[in-house]
Amino acid sequence: MAATKVFAARLAGLVVLGPDGESIGRLRDIVISIRYDRQQPRVLGILVELPTRKRIFVPMLRVQAIEPGAITLTTGTISVRRFEQRPGELLAVAQILDSTVRVADPELPQLTDADVVVVDLGIEQGRTRDWVVSRVAVRERRRLGVGFGRRGAVHVVDWAMVRGLTQTELNLPGQDVTQLLEQFEGMRPADVAHMLRELPRKRRIEVASAFDDERLADVVQELPENDQVELLEQLGVERAADLLEAMDPDDAADLLGELPAGEAESLLALMDPEDSEPVRRLLEHAPYTAGGLMTPDAVVLTASTTVAEALARIRDPELTPALASMAFVVRPPTATPTGRYLGCVHFQQLLREPPANLVGGIVDTDLVQLRPDAPLTAVTRYFATYNLVCGPVVDAENHLLGAVTVDDVLDHLLPEDWREQDEDQHDVHGLPVVEGTGGRA
Numbered sequence: 001m002a003a004t005k006v007f008a009a010r011l012a013g014l015v016v017l018g019p020d021g022e023s024i025g026r027l028r029d030i031v032i033s034i035r036y037d038r039q040q041p042r043v044l045g046i047l048v049e050l051p052t053r054k055r056i057f058v059p060m061l062r063v064q065a066i067e068p069g070a071i072t073l074t075t076g077t078i079s080v081r082r083f084e085q086r087p088g089e090l091l092a093v094a095q096i097l098d099s100t101v102r103v104a105d106p107e108l109p110q111l112t113d114a115d116v117v118v119v120d121l122g123i124e125q126g127r128t129r130d131w132v133v134s135r136v137a138v139r140e141r142r143r144l145g146v147g148f149g150r151r152g153a154v155h156v157v158d159w160a161m162v163r164g165l166t167q168t169e170l171n172l173p174g175q176d177v178t179q180l181l182e183q184f185e186g187m188r189p190a191d192v193a194h195m196l197r198e199l200p201r202k203r204r205i206e207v208a209s210a211f212d213d214e215r216l217a218d219v220v221q222e223l224p225e226n227d228q229v230e231l232l233e234q235l236g237v238e239r240a241a242d243l244l245e246a247m248d249p250d251d252a253a254d255l256l257g258e259l260p261a262g263e264a265e266s267l268l269a270l271m272d273p274e275d276s277e278p279v280r281r282l283l284e285h286a287p288y289t290a291g292g293l294m295t296p297d298a299v300v301l302t303a304s305t306t307v308a309e310a311l312a313r314i315r316d317p318e319l320t321p322a323l324a325s326m327a328f329v330v331r332p333p334t335a336t337p338t339g340r341y342l343g344c345v346h347f348q349q350l351l352r353e354p355p356a357n358l359v360g361g362i363v364d365t366d367l368v369q370l371r372p373d374a375p376l377t378a379v380t381r382y383f384a385t386y387n388l389v390c391g392p393v394v395d396a397e398n399h400l401l402g403a404v405t406v407d408d409v410l411d412h413l414l415p416e417d418w419r420e421q422d423e424d425q426h427d428v429h430g431l432p433v434v435e436g437t438g439g440r441a
Contacts, residue, residue, distance in 0.1 A: 002065035005124040007137065008092040011066070016048050018076030019064065025050040027071055030092040030123070031057060031085075032133055033212045035185065040159050043123050043131035044212055046071070047083055047091065057083045059213075059245075060131050077273045081238060087210045092121050092133075101164035103138060105157050116140055118165075119154060128317050136162045181210060189215075193222035205234045217246035220255075228255050241270035244279070250295040250408065253282035278336070281401075288412060290379050291372030294393045294402035296336040299327040303342060303360025307353045314347055322389040322405035329363050330400050337399040341369070344392060369394040372401055376412055379404055 008030050016024045029047040045059040056079065064074040090096055099118045103111040122135030136159055140152025159165075184192050184207075196204055196219060208216055208231055220228055220243065232240045232255065244252045244267060256264040256279065264283075268276045278296045285291030299313050314324045325347050331339035343363035353362055370382060370393045382391060389406040 002067055005122065005134075006066055008121040008123060009097060009119070011046075011071070012093050015070045016046070016058070017070050017072045019072065019074060020076065022076065024048060024073065024076070024078070025056075028055060029094055030121075031083075032090050032092055032096075032121075033088055034090055034165065039185075040132040040134055041090075042212070042214075043133065044089065050080070054080070055083045056080055061129070075272075075274050079270075079272045081270070084238075086212075086239075088212065096121060096165065099164065101136075101138065101162050103155070103157055103161055104163055105155075105161040108155055108157065111138075111140065111155065114140065116152075116155075118162075122156065133159055135159065136165070138162070181207065189218035190222040192219045197223065197227060205231070209235065209239070213242050213246040216243055217248075221247060221251045225255070225258050229258050232259075237267065237270060241267050245271050245275040248295055249275075249278040249282055249297065250293070250402075252279045253292075254287070257283060257287060281337075285372055288376040289372060290370040290374040290393045290404050291401065293376070293379065293408045293412065294372075294404045295323070295408075296402040298323060298336070298390075298392075298400070298403035300334040300336065300338060300400065301327050301329050301345070301359055302332060302334060303329055303358065303363070305329075305359050306355065307350050307357045307359060307362075308355035310345065310350055310359050311355075314350070320405065320407065322407055323403065326388075326390045326392075326403070327359070328392050328400055328403065329359055337395065337401050339399070341392065341394045341398050341400045343367070367392075370404060371395070376409070379409055380413065383409060 011027050014027045016027055018024055025048045027046050028049045031044045032041045033044050034041050043060050045057050047055055048058050049055050062073050065072045097118055100115050116138040119139045120137035121133050123131050124134045125131050135156050137156045139154045301310055310327055327345045329342045333339055343365040344367055345359050349362055370391050372393055391404050393401045395401055
């Protein structure tokens, strides 16, 4: 049975398997991202040693199951670029274990003001499928005379109770941007993007380089296209490829579409095939068409899915509200391009049905589908006509290719420089600012 709570040190040396059971290598460490406050650190991925002794990074999203004897990946196709540690990243086993820290736990008064040693880190998977460091196993240091000692008791405490494991206390590389990153904690990506654009160019690159891939992807997707291209060019090709892997496929395709064909192809070649394939499919469509606007990451179900299962899929916090408004029902396979498209199920309809019912019994087969070559004007009329925020894109052979959401439609309807115009002409509450008055209209 796959575990959702494990200790890092106990995973070291486990064999890493592909989905068909073939051995890929062995886990040597776990890569985590220490935050700039006392929030639980995110587990970014695992460090795998290949039979050639080369060490590569595998994102946690590629980990399907952690079991007592092995770790299984969701795919056998992974990037074999050599692992290079970035600012803000730490290796759990190599860099955190054996660190001297202090514990401020009222339930363990004997540890107050005493140096203790980290012997293990407890990681667990949350409802969002993200893994975090939640617990720290520490050992007391007991001395028996000068130069002699014996092993003390081991205690497992919450991460927040440990002092000495924050970014500042560990003095990690990239500390020159610590204060800025602290300001960005908890902010929405669009707001971070706005603040990032106001920084000097050099400072902007330093801050972007210190973000982990997921956070940087969220922010970059909110930048104007010219700023996206500039940032991508400054990151270097390998980091740029990692960033594109973390971006939504439609946003990655839009960004690559702004680059010269040769540069775009070089970056696609560096990406994991599992991430680059949907981006390549999107690039086959003209930018201002349903195919160019769509995302392949829609909620796709089979007719035998229960209402309860469908609602669980829609509750995924990684989904945007627009994508969560509708699920699409197809014959297998459910990965886009799917088997035969059967229809859609609206979120509100799912809420009205008993949990045990099958979605096949409530499929809306009457809603018109968009063709991938439908122009932007037709897509806009489609949303207005049917009062939708999400719609299916289906090809001539009746395969579901993806879904268009209203946010992407608006993004392409507005002028290319709409972000700059909004920043210049409106305050943060959306009220127009009157020049020369120092106030609002």
